[in-house]
Amino acid sequence: MRTQQLTDQQRRVLEFIEHYHAVHGVSPKLQEIADGIGISSRGVAHRYVQALVEAGLVATGNGRHRGIRLLQSKPQRTESSLPLLGRIAAGRPIEAISGEDELDLSGFFGEHNFAVQVQGDSMIEAGILDGDTVIIHFRETADNGDIVVALIDESETTLKRFQRSPCRKYIELIPANANMETMIYAADRVRIQGVLVGQIRKY
Amino acid sequence: MRTQQLTDQQRRVLEFIEHYHAVHGVSPKLQEIADGIGISSRGVAHRYVQALVEAGLVATGNGRHRGIRLLQSKPQRTESSLPLLGRIAAGRPIEAISGEDELDLSGFFGEHNFAVQVQGDSMIEAGILDGDTVIIHFRETADNGDIVVALIDESETTLKRFQRSPCRKYIELIPANANMETMIYAADRVRIQGVLVGQIRKY
DNA sequence: GTTGCTGTGTTCTCATAATGTTCTCATTGT
C-alpha cells in the first residue's frame, strides 16, 4: 500500500482533507489545511498536498481555489450515520472528536425498539418536549430511575420516570415538570411497556 | 456531484436561491441575492448566477424578472427512510401516531449535514442538554429565529438562536437559558456555520 | 394598442483580495 510511505504529517493532511470533504462537501483551502494541522504556512501545506499528489492519492485543481480532488475514496458513509464533530467551542471551525468519526444510530433501530411521539410537557425538565419522538426498548421490567412507558390500568399510557416505593407495593411515576405531581399506583395497576433509550427531535 | 466546481460564493448564492425559493415560492431578484450574500452589486450577483447556469444547476428566464429556475431538484433523498416502528402495542396507545407509521430520519442524513456534540447548558430551555448530539445542516446564511452554529471572530464556536438587529448591522445570539445573556456582535464578526435541523439523545 | 416610466436583467471594465504555487532559509531529530 502506498500509504505506508507517507509521513505522519502527510497522513494527517490526507485525513484532514477527507474529513473536511465529508463535512463540507468541498475540499479545504491550503490555509484551512494549515490551520487544521496546526501550522501557519500555506507553503508547507502545499508541500504536503504535493506529496499526496505524487503518492497518487489526490489531484490538484489547476490553481483553482479548493481544487484538490480526492482520488481513492474512503469507505462510504452508511445511510444511518453522519460525520461526528465535537467540541462546539474551541478554536477554528469545529474540530473532530478524536477516536470517533461517525454518529451511528443503529442502536436505535434494534428489533425490540419502537418509536413514540410525545404529547404533553410532563418530561420537559428532562429535555423531552411536546412533539419529540422517543425511542423505546421493549421490556416489561425497569430499574429505579429509568424513564419508562407505563400502561396504567390497561388503559392509559404515559412516559415518566420509574421508581418503586421502598415497600415494593407501589410504583411511583415521576414527571420531570415542577408543575406536575408524582403519581403513585399499586404495583399491579402498572405495566411497563418499555424503557427510554433515545430521543429525537426534528426542526 | 453537484457542488463540485463551485466557488465559495457561488455555493452561497445557490444556497440562497434554494432557500429563498423554499420560503417565498418564487426566485429572488438579483438585488435580493446581492443583499442576501452581503454585496452591493447586481452585476456581481448576475455573474454568480451565470456560473450556476454553466454548472447546469439553474436556468435564467430570458430577462424575465425573478426568472431564475432551479434545475437539479434539491437533494431529495428517498432511499434513506429508516427502519421504523410504530405505536405502542397493547392497551391504548399514546394517541397513536395518526397517519404516520414510520419514523423518517431522512432529513438528518443529507449531504451537507453533520453532527455535533453539545457542551454546556446554553440551550437547555430549548430542550438541548449538555451531551446531546445535534444535527447541523451546513449553510452560511440563516433566518431570524433559527438555531445556528455561529463562529465568532473566527475563533469561538457556539450554538445559539439567531436574530438580526433591526438595522441589520448587528447579530444577536440568544441563548435558551435564563441565566445567560444575549450576545450582540457586529455582523462581520459572526459567521454562520450551519443551522440546526435535528437533535438526538441517547440514554 | 401605444406611450413612457421604473425596475430588473445583462454586459462590461477596473480594481482589490484571496488563493495556489514556488522558492529560500532555519530548525529538529536520527
Added chain:
DNA sequence: ACAATGAGAACATTATGAGAACACAGCAAC
C-alpha cells in the same frame, strides 16, 4: 549528512466586489 518539518517571502492566477452603461420586462396612464 540527511530527511522531515516549519516559516514566510515572492509571484501568478483565480475569485471577488463596485459600479457604469445599456436593453428589456413590467406596469400604469392614456
